[in-house]
Amino acid sequence: MTTNTTNIHIRTKINGQSYEFLAPSYMSLLDALREIVGLTGTKEGCLDGNCGACTVNMDGRIVDSCLVLAAEMNGSEIETIEGMATSDGLHPLQKTFLEEAALQCGICTPGFLVAAKGLLDNEPKPTERRIRHWLAGNLCRCTGYDKIVKAVQKAASDN
C-alpha cells in the first residue's frame, strides 16, 4: 500500500454472510472479493467491463465487479458464484450447465451463471432471443454460446 492510501471501512453481506473490513479507496469490488474476502470464483478477464467474467449480483442487479469500487459495497448485499449452490445442492442452472456441457475451459462460467440467474430470478420463462440478448455482456470464446443458451433454456423450462 502506498503511504498516502485512504482505507475505507466496509460493512457488507456476501452470500448472506456479514463481513467487515478495510479496503484501499482505489480497490475494485472484484479485488476486494478475490484479495481481501478470499472468494476467487469471480474471475478477472479484462478489467474494463467488456467480458463479464467478473459478474456478481449487487442488491439484485448484475454488475461487472471490476467497474465497481470496493467502497460501494458498504451497506450492499452481494451474491457471487460461491453463493449459488446451497446445502440442498447445486442451483438448477449449475446442473444444466453440467448436463448440457455448457462449459469448456470454465473461466467465463461463474459470470455466465450469475448473469443467467439474474435473468431467471426476474423472468422465469425467457425466449431464446431474450437469453441471447441478456447474456451478450458475457464473453465466451470456447463454446460458441450454443450449449450455454441451451442450458439456460433447459433450466428455465424446469422452472
Next chain:
Amino acid sequence: MVETFEPKSDYRVIGSRPVRHDGFDKVTGRAIYGADVKLPGLIWGALARSPHAHAIVKSIDTSEAEKTPGVLGVITSKDMPETEDKMIDLGEGDENPRWTSNRLMASTKVIYRGHPVAAVAAADRYVAEEAAKKVKVEYEILPVHNDVDSALANQAEIIIDGMVGNDLGEEVKNTNMATHERYDFGDVNKAFKDAAYIEENTYTMQMVHQGYIEPQNATAFWDEEDRVKVWTSTQGAFTARTALANLLQLDVSRIKVTPCEIGGGFGGKIPVYLEPIAALLSKKTGRPVKMVMERTAVFETTGPTPGGKVWVKIGADNNGKLIAAESKIWFEAGCNPGSMIGPAAQCIYAPYDIPNTRIDSYDVVVNKPKVAPYRAPGSPQVAYAMESAVDDLCDKAGWDSMEFRINNASTQGTRRGDGVRFSVIGTKDVLSATKSSNHWNSDLGTAPEGKVRGRGISNGYWFNIGLKSSVNLNVNNDGTVTLIEGSTDIGGSRASISMQAAEALGIPAEDVRPSIVDTDSVGYTDVTGGSRTTYATGFAAWKAANNLVDELKGRVAMLWSEGTGEFGKDDVTFESGVFWSKAEPQKSISFKELAGKLDNLGGPAISTGSVDLESAGDGFGMHIADIEVDRATGKTDVIRYTAVQDVGKAIHPSYVEGQMQGGAVQGIGWALNEEYYMQDEGGMANSSFLDYRMPTSLDLPEIETVIVEIPTPLHPYGVRGVGEVPICPPLAAIGNAIKDALGVRLTDLPMNPGKIIEALKK
C-alpha cells in the same frame, strides 16, 4: 512399423455423455486457475512496457520506481541470464532462446509495442503497476513495419539485427525475411497450359487474436538452492519447463511447473511470457511473485495468428478436374521469426486431389507481437484463399461447387501439397454428409426488405498431431482407478482421457478419477494443442489400462492358484471389466471385486503408459453458412450455420460438438469483424474487448453439428483430433455466402460493413 487398429463399434463408455470430472469445481467457482494461486508471503509483479513499436533503447532509469514505497525489487534485461543463440524445439514450433529472452525483456531495442523494458515487484498489485509507470526510458524511434510489403521493401529497417534469412537454402543477410520455402510436385507450368479454366487471386488478412478470456498469469518462487517452482495457466507444463530452463539457464530438473486450471488458450498459452519474469523477480526479492497480464498487453504482446497475403492460382480441365495449383503465402511472423508457413503448406490443397502443385511460402518479421499458434495455425488463412478460388473457378466454368468439391476430393493415397500421402481419410464422407444434411436441403428463405441472403460452403483441414504423452494408473481398493496425467484440460479432456481408460478397464467413466499434476509427478507430456490430447494422451491411457489389465491378470492367477501355482497369467482372459478363467468359463471375478482383494494379493496395482506418436489421423470438415446482408449498413448476420466434420470417433460427443461450435464461431468472428487494426506509427488501435469485438451470444444463431465417424487406424478407438478443423472453413464459407448474396467477391479480411458498402458501390 506403426501399429494399426481395426475399427470397433460396441462401446460401453465411449460415445456416452457423462458429467465431466472437473465439472462441479468449475460451476461452483472452486476450480483454481492461475490467478487464484495464493502462497504465504506472496507479492506482485508488474511490467514497464514500451509505448513504441520500434526504437533503440538508449537508457533505462529505474531509480524512481525503486524508491516508491512498497517496491521490493526492480529488474531489467541486465537481470536476464545470457542465453544461447540457437533454435530449440518446443513441441509446436522452434524458438531461439536469445531472441525469446530479448523479446520478453528488451535489451538494446524494442521491436513491438508493449515490449517489456523493466519489471517491478511490490507488496501489492496496484503499487507494482504505479511504480512500473515511473521507469524512465530514453528511446530513439525507428521506422515501423506493420506488414509484409513494408518489411520486405528495399530500404526497410532491419528488425532483428544479425538475423540470417533462409531463401530456399541460400543465406540472406540484412533482411526481414526469415524463411522462403518451396514445395513443387508434377509439372505445374505445363498443367496450367493444358487447363481449360484458370482462376487466380490474392487474398489479404490481418492478424487476429486467440481471444481467451483468462489473461496470461504466472506465480513463481525461486529458492535458496536455485530451485524454481512455477504455477501458471499453460497449455504445456513440460514445454514451459523447457522454455524456462533455456531462458533461466537452469537444468530442467531444477524447475517444477504446476499447470493450474486454464481459462482458454487455443495455442496462445503455449509460449511463456510472464513465467520467467516472475521467477527473476522472485530471485531478486526472495518472495513468491504473482503476475497477471492486463488485457491491452494480452492483445499487444501475446501471440496472435499471422496476417499477410495469399496468392493462389488453380486450373481445371474441361471435365471439371483440378489439374494444377500454385500459391504464394506471405505470413507476418511478428517481431521474431516463426509464423506457420509449414502447416499452411500442408493444409492449402489438402481437400483436393491435384496432380501438379507448387507452394512458395515466406516467413516475414514485422513490428508486431510474435505470433503464437491459434487453432489450426496457418490453415484458415490458406483455406480462405483456396476455397474462395474454387467457388470463383466454378462460377467461371458454370459448375456446381459442391459437385466440383466431391469430384475433386482427396482420398487415401492423395498427395498433399507438401508431398505427404494420405492414409484413411473422410473427405468424401464429410462432403456427402453435408449434401444430405437438413441444412443443405432446406431453402434459404426470403430476406426482409432491404436485405439479401446467400449461402456458402467451404472445406477445412488440419492434419492433427501426435507427439509424447504419459499416464499413470493406480487401483484403489474400492474399485476406482486414479489416472495421473500431464495434459492441461482446456475443454473436457479429463473426461475424454478417463473414458478411454474406463472403456479398456470395463468400468464406468465416473470410476476413473483423473488428476493433472506437475512436471515432477508424471512423465513428459507435450502441449494440449494441435488436436493431440484426446488422441495421444488418450492413447497413453489406453496403453496404461492394458498394462494394468496385464498386471491384474497375474493377481487373478495368484488368487485362483491359492498357492499351488496351477493358474498362470496366460490362463486368465479379460473382457468388459471381468476376468475369466480360459479353462473354466464359470470361474470369474470382476475388476471391482478384485480391487478389494489386492491388499492381500501382492499389494498396490499400478501401471504406466507412454506414447510418442509420429502422426495422427487427418481431419476434414465442411461448413454451410447462410447469411443476410443489410444493403444499407453493410452488416452481415449469420442466420443459419452447420458444421460437419470427420472426428474419427467421438469419445464424448457433447464436447466434440462444443469444439465444432466454438471453432466455427471463432472463424465467424475472424470472417466478419476481428482484426488487429494497426496505426501507421505502430501499435494496435483496438486493443480492448470493446474495440476488438469478438462475437457475442446475440450475434449468432444456433450452430448445428453433424459428426461423421471414419475411424483412423492409428488409434485404438479411431480418434482423430477435433479442435482445429472447425476454425478453417468459416472464412470462405461466409465469403462464398456473401458472393452468393451480392455477386461480389471480397478478398480482404475481415469482411466488415465498411468493405461490403465499398463493394456494393462498385
